[in-house]
Amino acid sequence: MIRLPKLSQLLPFAGAVLAIALPLTMPTRSHSIPAFSRMYNTSCSTCHLDFPKLNDFGKAFKDAGFKFPTDDESMIKNPPVMLGAPAQKELWPHSIWPGKIPGMPPIGLRMNNFFQVTGEHRNEFQFVPAGTTTPSVPTFVPRTNFETGLFSIFTAGNFGSDIAFWVDDDISVTGENGNGGLGDGYLRFVNLGRLLHLPKDSLSLRAGQFEIDLPFSPARSWNLSPWDIFGQTNVGVTGVHNVSNGFTLDTPGQGVEFSGGHHYGGYWYSVAFINQNTTGVTDPGAFVPTVTGNPFQSDSSFKDIYGHFEYRFNLERDKDSRRAIQAAGKMGPRDHTYISVGVFDFYGRSVNRILGATSTGAPTLLTAREPFYRVGGDFSFNYRTFNLFGVWMHGHDHNLIPIDATGAIFPATPVSFIAGAPSTFSGGFLQADYRALPWIMLIMRYDGVNSPEDRINGLAGSTDTPFFAPVMATRNRYTPGVQFLIHANIKASFEYQVRPRQQIAPTAGLLNPVTLNPVFTKPFRVNTAVAGLEFVY
């Protein structure tokens, strides 16, 4: 039997849903590397179209481990410091293998500010829970906000022996003296395959904390608002699902990743094994180990697995040009005309813990290790200054439901779990970028997330900014935008998020005690305008 959820049961989920909502109001992390500009004495646009969006050369530079793919040393204007003469290699193992560090600290800084205008229709959403007279959603005061985004420090480079490094840390985020955190911090051993006599660039290893290798990087996104699907959690309906999986694809993982190939043509693959950091809603009892102060967040030896495979076809007619990193045009080098297609799959376990009992009736902590997967496909088509790309994805959580000894589901004192109906969602995005001029990029984007569970959870969570929360089964928006490079390192961005208006269904006989208006259970989604100004140096 399916029970309808009561508000008191939903409240614990409010936190989880707000966690979904918050990233939407926060700026996406994105980076270009002024340190490389300084080291090579070259402009941002050598590697970036509209920072941090990479051009073909930037992709090759990154693939090669933050180096020019060939003749790197002749390009460096600030020579590196040798940590051992190259001839020390001959003495090895009786010497330390010689490496090098960049000649100057490769530090880049980034700062951004935002201005946001939110539509007024928010007040037409007055959710009054059954059996109460008070709206659970307070009246919204229409407002506009200036918002500081983040101040971030980042560094990247190469230590010689094809060992690349990257660290970015947000020193402050959103507001006065707010603390940020470590974004990515990893070492990448490029072209490790040469030790195994594998073809060039067919095997590299990355270790540390990193964003998983998604087809389009949310951390390095050039959009003001994130791609919704990559931030989608899976929180099932209480009483139907026992799924409370806060995992999103855009959170950094800790672990190792094997990869190979090139992003500027041909194949690319990556396989990562990362900590299971998907702990859902835990029982607040003493059984649950605290994560605070504990450097190891994984609560089992199981490692989540992520794989991504992509193939890019360069479509230049001229054979030499087709194989080159950048296509050669009459007017100069440019990005290839290409089409790339890819697939990705994430397989993990989400942990749910609840208080239950042993067969003898003694209280115990029951742990459900919920298998889940996210599977999707992506494509990207580029013609000169026009780029059309998209992702479609499906999410699936197994749903282990607590039962008692008689087999009744969701009992007061569960003893074990059985598999219930899976909790799923799907969605994706389609985006078109057109660089009208080298410093103007027009963006049109569609985001859609279809999660049957979102609506229920959204209502419970809508105590603050429900227009950001996933309040309907289908959450979608059109986001036209435009970005201007004031200089190569200063960008003004604007986007308008249009959320199509949904049908409004007044609940029969229920009036808002304050406004005496009928209470709507199918709320509006309001439009939002966001402007951003950011600079890196």
Next chain:
Amino acid sequence: MNRKLMLPVLFVIAATVAVSAGDLGGKVSGVSGKSVVYVDAISGKPFPPADKHPVMDQKSLQFQPHILVVQQGTTVDFLNSDNVQHNVFWPSIGGDKKAGHNLGTWPKGEKKSFKFDHPGVAPLLCNVHPEMAGYIVVSPTPYFAETDESGNYTIKDVPDGQYTVTAWHEGAKPKSQPVKVAAASKSDFTLSK
């Protein structure tokens, strides 16, 4: 006639027949680093261009040399010595946008040539690396010189006469002034940005 004797004799004749000439020198001040000084077009007096093709190279994301002075009508060879692709174009020559040209792209080791018939300064750019800058100064006469780092210049063997001489410096307003050359002469410039 004794052939050994012939050359010196011819020289003496040439020297007496030719217009007497002298070095034009001076100093370009107000700016730091190298400048270019050249004698402007002399009406009714065309000069045959040099046969040699000077080279403008692109190496480690830079135009090398940074400034190249050539006589009008000279063909310049553009080289790419980098393993990355470059492009070469100039939006104008001497401010004349009609003289702008895009040479395109070519791989390492190959060269492209262009004959500079339009006098003035061609600012060289690369549309891949916007920080790259080079200059080709096209002098209408063979009488030109680059200054040293402190601004001193000498143009050798300028025939006596009345000319307009132009001084050019990267980023500064070029300046032209009349000069009377009679044997060794002097012309100083003060440029400003």
